[in-house]
Every structure is written in C-alpha cells, then in structure tokens.
Amino acid sequence: MMPETPSKRQLLQGNEAIAHGALAAGCRFFAGYPITPASEISEELATLMPRSGGTFIQMEDEIASMGAIIGASLAGVKAMTATSGPGFSLIQENLGYACAAEVPCVVVNVMRGGPSTGLATSPAQGDVQMARWGTHGDHPIIVLAVSTVSDCFTTTIKAFNLSEQFRVPVIILSDEIVAHTRECVELPAPEEVYIINRIRPSVPPEWYKPYEGDSRGIPAMASFGDGYRHHITGLVHDDHGFPTENPGEILNFHQRLTQKITRGFPEIMMTRSYRLEDAEVAIIAYGSVARSAMRAVEEARQQGIRAGLLQLITLFPFPRSHVTPVLKQCRAVLVPEMNMGQISREVQRVNQSFCTVVKHNRVDGQVITPDELSTRLIKM
Template sequence: MRASVGLMQGNEACARGAIVAGCRFYAGYPITPSSEIAEELARLLPQVGGKFIQMEDEIGAMGACIGASLGGVKSMTATSGPGFSLKQENLGYAIYTEVPCVVVNVMRGGPSTGLPTSPAQSDVMQARWGTHGDHPMIALAPASVREVHDCTIRAFNLAERLRTPVILLYDEVIGHMREKVELTDPSQVAIVERPKPTCPPEVYLPYKAGEDDVPPFVRFGEGYRYHVTGLAHDERGFPTQNPRVVEAHQRRLHRKVERHRDEIAAYETFMLEDAEVAVFAYGITARSARAAVRTARSEGLRAGLLRPISLWPFLDLEVGKLAQQVKAIVVAEMNLGQMIYEVERAAQGRARVAAYQKASGEPIHPEEILAALQEVR
C-alpha cells in the first residue's frame, strides 16, 4: 500500500487501519452497522497471512480475540450496540488479565434492537461502565473516515503499549458514509509492539509491572509458562483473595491508564481562542457543531468547538480550562444525556453547561446546534 487519495467508507477505513496497525486476527459476528468491517477483513486478512473467523456469537468473538492475542497476534473485533452489550463480560476479562485488543462499536439507536441502520451516540457510558467491576477504560471517537483509519491504528498502538483493550466508538453515519480520504504511506506510520520481558522464564512474573505500571508480555508457547485468570490474581498470575494484593493490583490497573493520560488524550479545538460560548461534541455531532460554529461566527457570535477524540479517560483538564474561559458550554450529543454529566463534573460550575440532545435516530443538524448556541450567548 502507498499513500493514496480516494473514496473510502468509514468501516472500510477501519479495516484498512487495522491491517496497517499489524492486526492479524479478527473474530466477529454480523451486526449492522458494523458488518462491513468484518467483510473487508475477511478479504484483507488472509492476503497478509492473517486470520479471520466468523464466530457463533458476539461473546465467542470477544473470547476468540483474547485467545488469539495471548497467542501473540494483534487482534480485533467489531460490533454494534446489542453486540457490544454481549461482549462486556469478556471485555472485563481482557482488562483484568491485561490482554491487548481492539473493540470497535459502530453505534446505532437503542436500547435493545433499536434502530439497526440509524446512528446514535448512546454507548459512550456503556463503553466506560458496561462491564462490571472497577476498571479503567480507553475509548476513541473519530469524526471522519480518515480519522477512523488513524484512530484504529492508534487504538492498536495504545492497546499494545498499555496491555489493555481499547474501544473505538463511532456512529452509523461515519461507519457507512464514503468520503474523500488521503492516507499516509503505511511505511510512515509508527507502529507499537507490546512490551516484552528481558528476564529468563524462571524469574518471569506475568503481572509484575515495571516503573510504567505495564507488565511485559510474552505470548503462549515461548517457554515462559504462566497462568491467566479472570479471578483476582497476584504477580504470578495465580488466584488470590489477599486484600492487600487485590487492592494493589486494582490500583495499578487504574494508575497504568492514568499515568499515560497525556499519551492517550487527543482532541481538536476549532475557533476556540477568543470564544465566549463553546460546543462540546464528538464524532458525527462534532461535524455539525463545526458547521454551526462557522455560521455563528459569520453572524457575530464568538463561538468555538472542543472536540474530544479520546472520550475515555475523560478530558477533565481540558474541559476545566474551557469552563474558565467561556460563559457557556453546549454539550451536543445523540442521546438523552451521557457525556454532559462528565462535562458538568469537570466544569465545576465555572461555566453554564447546556444540553442539546437528540434521540430520534437522525444526526443533529448544524442549525439545531446554532440555535442552541444563540440561546446561551
């Protein structure tokens, strides 16, 4: 592959990004609107010596993905709302056992079967808290076809670097639309490999982390025989209920993500320098927000946009700073209130936080956000 300009669909860009990132295993189950990722990888993976399998269900797909990753192969699965719900138990397993993988959720209307072919942004909290237990989470939310491609690569890099699953969240519109994209030459893309142990097998402790809180990883079958369990475990990987060990492990998992926050955090600001009102919007909604900000500016309203590209961990610092600068933040999202609570928490009352929410299965139109901006000016 060389640097190229062309028309590409969002889901196709995801599949291609995965190949560039070094993904060589995909397990999935058909579900709209994410199926094109599977279809594309079923074609592409064997071409590069990778493997694709359509599993019997979403749960099995997530399990196979983790199994393959323990075999040393970069792995991915993709799904949509209901399937994402089914994957949650094994997603928690991957977090706790620190198995890198990428999970894509192309969001559609819900709850339940909902609107299979219509967009929503209603899984951002499921991404954060869908699996049980206390855990950190990394989630990225691209807003264009090009960004889907790049965020997929980033998701793999973060997953491998930090030994944790990374979630890619985008909606049906971005998944299905085709857009002009200009892709960088894959040979120019930085690819991260998982940290490997330098010690001999006899002294290897699979869950003993170095200074960066990330334990080195070795694939099964390399002489480093170890145990992986979803039970609370010690540095050797063996089950334990020792409160001190359990707590230390939990805290390390959180610290691992928290201390790499700057590596994970990604966002875009648009006309924010002198803004007095701002929109906080991600994914497809951020595109409408951008159009709304342009129109607002042409009408003399000093509006700006903060577009998070990384949703989790939440951009507390950036939103806190924004709240000091502007008098109001409009949180526009295709749900009836999810990220707005995070924005309110981070704003700490320093700016008014107003909602523009929509749950009709249609994207938010720029004019709707413009009206919301005019209301809070």
C-alpha cells in the same frame, strides 16, 4: 507479504477505513459476528486479512468473537472485533476478562439506536457510558470516538498503539453516519505509520512474573509458546498470575490497573480545538455530531458570535485537563449528543461553576444538524 495498505488517495467508507487502519496498525486477527451497521468491517477484513497473512473468522456470536480475539492476542497477534449495540452488550463479559488479565485488543462499536434491537439502521451515541462501565467491577478502559473517515483510519491505529502500550482493551465508538459516509482519504504508506508494540519480557523465563508492573505499572507480556510459560486468569491474581484472596495482593491488583492508566493521561487524552482562541461560547462534541458542530461554529461566527469547538477524541478516561480550560474561558458550553446526555454529565461533573453547561439531545434516529446547533449558540 506486506499488509494490504494503500499509499494513495482512496474513496472509503468509515467502516472500510477502520479495517485499513487495523491492518496498518499490525492487526492480524479479526473475529466478528454479522450486525448492522458494523458488518462492512467484517466483510472488508474477510477479504484483506488472508492477503496480509492474517486470520479472519466469523464466530457463533459476539461473546465468542471477544473470546477469540483475547486468545489470539495471548498468542502474540494483534486482534480486533467490531460490533454494534446488541453485540456490544454481549462482548461485555469477556471485555472484563481482557481488562482483568490486561490483554491488548481493540473493540469497535458502530453505535446504532437502542436500547435492545432499537433502531438498527439509525445513528445514535447511546453506548458512551456503557463503553466505560458496561462490564462489571472496577476496571480500566480507554474509549475513543471517530467523526470522519480519515479519523477511522488514524484513530484505529492510535487505538492499537494505546492498547499495546498500556495492555488495556481500547473501544472505538463510531456511529452509523461515520460508518457509512464515503470520503476521500489520504492513507499513508506502511513505513510512515507509527506503531507501538507490547513490551516483551527481557528476563530469563524462570525470572518472569507476568503481572509485575514496570515503573509505569505495565507488565511485560510474553506470548503463549515463546518459552515463558505462565498462567492467565480472570480471577484477581498476584504478580505470578495465580489467583489470590490476600487483601494486600488484591489491593495491589486494583491499584496498578487504575494507576497504569492515570499515569498515561497525557498520552491517552486526545482532543481537537477549533476556533477556541477567542471563544466566548463553545461546543463540546464527539463522533459525527462534531462535524455538525464545526459547521455550526462557522455559522455562529458569521452572525458575530465568538464560538469555538472542542472535539473529544478520547471519551474515557474523560479528558478533564482539556475540558476545564474551555469551561473556564467560556460563559457557556453546549454539549450536543445523539443520546439523553451521557458526555454532558461528565462535562457537568468537571464544571465547578465555571460556566453554564447546556445539553442538546436528539434520540429520534435523525442527525443533529448544523442549523439547530448554531441556533442554540446564538441564543447562549
């Protein structure tokens, strides 16, 4: 049966659009645990997955959800989970496993106020650095951010594609505003969706080395049951997947994990430019804040300020090659976030005295408005 993907205009909530995007990308396994403000993703997929020949399961906690999607992916099925702050803390253990064992999977974190139980129904962007560094040890990961309902659909497909292409978990950071905003979106027909699937081994089973990278450092991936019997472990392993304590093999393991992402920078790093051509001041924003930022740029332009916006879709690996030209071009850059300054520290890190980087932070559970941003732009 064809996936439940509508090919017409639909009024959808951000969370629902993520569910539709996952199905369009070929996701056929979802495991989740109820949590505000992410629950609608589970609810939508509990309805749609069985109609699409896929599987939905509600697990006993988020640790289990993460384990289950790794298991499903190892059996050859594209898999996703969705959660929010406290659950995002719980998935970190097995997320590290997916990084180490190079298991493609997508994790949605609909950010709410933190720390701890925090502000369960309020928007925030406090999990940005955690998405990059939450699980222990050096590890590769890709983090994407969504700002509109349309983004929720297209970025989820992109997340699956990157995950399959690079054999790496991909995190989608949404927030409570994007999750619960309803917008009219044009969803493509299934045949119009560009899909990337993991590379399967082409060698005979006896030649197969599950962790031998190709020219880009990405190993071909067999599924359990398809004749390529192999070992998967969270221990540091050699090309055969077996645990190793050999320093040379340990080094190879780490270098390949890092380099497969480094080599993919051009494909992984995504941003959107808005009115940057002649900009003297710019906003660098992501998530729902980018929506206010776009409006603020318009308001500033009406006041005669040459303002522009660089919207980050990829947060990690940090899109330095996209950010640096903006820093060089502008005299000042404003980085508004619903946290105490998590991407601004990345911007400051890559800013080699090119311009002034100004933070704008809000953690009171309220949205950052266009007015407060245009006021800052006019003063910059």
